[in-house]
Amino acid sequence: MPEYATLKESLESMGHLITSIRRLRLALLKVKESNDTETAARRREVAIANILVEATHLKTALGISIPISWSAESDIEPVADGEESSCEKTDSVSAAGFEMVELVILAADIMKEQQ
Numbered sequence: 678m679p680e681y682a683t684l685k686e687s688l689e690s691m692g693h694l695i696t697s698i699r700r701l702r703l704a705l706l707k708v709k710e711s712n713d714t715e716t717a718a719r720r721r722e723v724a725i726a727n728i729l730v731e732a733t734h735l736k737t738a739l740g741i742s743i744p745i746s747w748s749a750e751s752d753i754e755p756v757a758d759g760e761e762s763s764c765e766k767t768d769s770v771s772a773a774g775f776e777m778v779e780l781v782i783l784a785a786d787i788m789k790e791q792q
Contacts, residue, residue, distance in 0.1 A: 687770055694774040697735055701781045704728050708788060722792060728785045736778040739771050 708724045711717045 687768075690770050694739075694770065694777070697731075698774070698777045698781065701728055701732055701735075701778075705781065705784055705788065718792065721788075725785050725789045725792075729782060729789075732778050732781045732785065736775065736782070739775045739778060 704724060705728060708721045708728070711721050711724075
């Protein structure tokens with residue numbers, strides 16, 4: 678039953694990842710919808726900084742399970758039949774999570790620049 682345990686662990690990881698990404702996304706929405714008063718501007722600044730810190734921590738945690746040779750920025754080249762690409766060797770939950778966190782960080786950076 679090791680396959681069942683691995684599947685269960687993967688599903689639990691996915692659930693935790695979804696919860697974390699949802700929380701970060703909702704925090705970004707809250708910042709976006711906040712009022713333009715001076716106090717609200719300071720709160721937005723702090724909220725964005727907190728979102729970036731949490732997203733960076735999540736990215737670091739996910740990065741531990743992704744091989745160093747894998748990079749979100751690298752172009753994926755087509756692979757001949759029968760060959761395994763480096764992306765196929767990565768944990769798909771971690772790789773998907775890494776991409777989601779990158780999007781959250783990008784969105785937070787854009788919001789920070791717009792202030």
